[in-house]
Amino acid sequence: MSLSPIDITIFLLSISVILFFARGFGELLRYFKQPIVIGEIIAGIILGPTVLGTLFPGTFNSLFNQSEVVVIALNGITLLGVVMLLLISGIEIDLSLVLRQSKAAAIISLLGIIFPFGIGFFSAYLFPQYLGLTNYNLRLVYALFVGTALSITALPVVARTLMDLQIFKSEIGYLIMAAAMFNDLIGWIIFSIVLGMIGQNPEHSISLSSLIIVILGFILFVLLFVRKFINFAIPFLQKRFTFPGGVLNFIFVLGFLGAAFTEYIGVHAIFGVFIVGIAIGDSVHLKEETREIIYQFVTNIFAPLFFVSIGLRINFIENFDLNLVIIFLVLAFAGKVIGCSIGAYLGGLNKNDSLVIGFGMNSRGAMEIVLGTLAYQYGLINEKVFVAIVIMALITSISSAPIMSYFLKKAKTKLRFDMLLKNETIIFTKATSKSEIINELCTNVANFYKLNFNTVYNEVIKREAVISTGLEKHLAIPHARIDIKEPIVSVAIQPKGIEWNSLDNLPAKFIVLLLTPVDKPEIQLKLLSDIAKKFNDVRIIEDIISSKDSREFISKVKQLY
CATH class of the missing domain: 1.20.1530.20 (Na+/H+ antiporter like fold)
Structure with missing residues (x-):
């Protein structure tokens, strides 16, 4: 069985029509922020027995059903399409x-x-x-x-x-x-x-x-x-x-x-x-x-x-x-x-x-x-x-x-402190001074979030110079507003404590670095309030800082919510 000149003409015409409609409806769906594949399937339904086959059966049969060898050729190329689709699906894994x-x-x-x-x-x-x-x-x-x-x-x-x-x-x-x-x-x-x-x-x-x-x-x-x-x-x-x-x-x-x-x-x-x-x-x-x-x-x-061929097989209305x-x-x-x-x-x-x-x-x-x-x-x-x-x-x-x-x-x-915690931004430190621990925290977030260290460090130190961020009950929250889109948190745990000029003169053992978007001051206020309320008990903080690793720490914090 071989393809005659008319079979080749119909085959090439069919491929052209399929690709044209697939791209047209794919782009239309993309305009409405939907996957292109949905547009391609809709194109097949329109070209298939559901629409074209119902309104213009002669045109539909001439393009997709009249020649047995053309049907076989189309089936072969659609099989090739689905095989290649699964190849790239595997590559994406x-x-x-x-x-x-x-x-x-x-x-x-x-x-x-x-x-x-x-x-x-x-x-x-x-x-x-x-x-x-x-x-x-x-x-x-x-x-x-x-x-x-x-x-x-x-x-x-x-x-x-x-x-x-x-x-x-x-x-x-x-x-x-x-x-x-x-x-x-x-x-x-x-x-x-x-x-x-x-x-x-x-x-x-x-x-x-x-x-x-x-x-x-x-x-x-x-x-x-x-x-x-x-x-x-x-x-x-x-x-x-x-x-x-x-x-x-x-x-x-x-x-x-x-x-x-x-x-x-x-x-x-x-x-x-x-x-x-x-x-x-x-x-x-x-x-x-x-x-x-x-x-x-x-x-x-x-x-x-392949996706257009789905609509060519079946009448979706019937x-x-x-x-x-x-x-x-x-x-x-x-x-x-x-x-x-x-x-x-x-x-x-x-x-x-x-x-x-x-x-x-x-x-x-x-x-x-x-x-x-x-x-x-x-x-x-x-x-x-x-x-x-x-x-x-x-x-x-x-x-x-x-x-x-x-x-x-x-x-x-419903932005909360526990939502921002990540294993990679929790530090169990042996630092002995405020400046040393701020340096560690800023280095950590700069590396993990690809930020400029100097920008982060300078803004945090500038805020710290205005008034100490040491609160009560071993909690300190150094913070700053910088050019980011979402809030960032990094935590340092120092069981022995560090002098932070806190309100109750207790050393800071639980230090939270809070960075928020410069154009959204309400986020900073909300998170500062959230952290201060959740960790207002010495027993809670002592339990938190006794965590053996970051996973245990996060688990304990989430239990508070």
């Missing part, structure tokens, strides 16, 4: 960040998988008739699929949302990213097993237990050995081959080989390329410029072809089931928000920040749509379930940013 997760991030990751997976699995297994299952022989596999689809967080959507809200590099931002990365990794492992249970490659099928062993062996081989090989090969290629062509060729060859292997053993190609992507992204030698080239190439050309959509939305919000919020709260965050993390992790987007597409292609779900999953993914992605923004604004109105 910072393996070191996942491995060194803090206690809070680990708990968020764990409960962010257990809760939604459990709710989805048991709902689908116990009440399959309400979740659209028609083939009861696939009851277990379907329940596993629903649990997995509700568990995975869309990493690209999350990262974009955090950047838009300007909290990507904040403590909450790092917690969400680390937890989302771990969610993606575990979710894809589970889904790869689900695909194996469906048995889509009978010529090379193996038993489920053997499949699990092969999958785990593949992961270990890639992350232990291939990762080291990549780390050695990339600087060699960058030095000996043309840049960036040599490295790009190497990355895509490895990715496609990983995809081919997992497709061969009965698991979809996307799992293999995803794991290889993680190994590639972990290389310290991979230049940011190379990452950006791959990202732009895939997200602007190949990924849009297959819209309101009850099914509501059920999936309730399960999605309840499982993810509750699970991640409880995880964040158990990890030591306050209720408001826990809800920020819960809704931040609730973004589904591209990854759920990829899962739904594969499940639909393999006959595991029908059209109505697929439409419900796509709508669920879109609504959770669209709602994430405004809900997070609401709770972030709420947190700012």
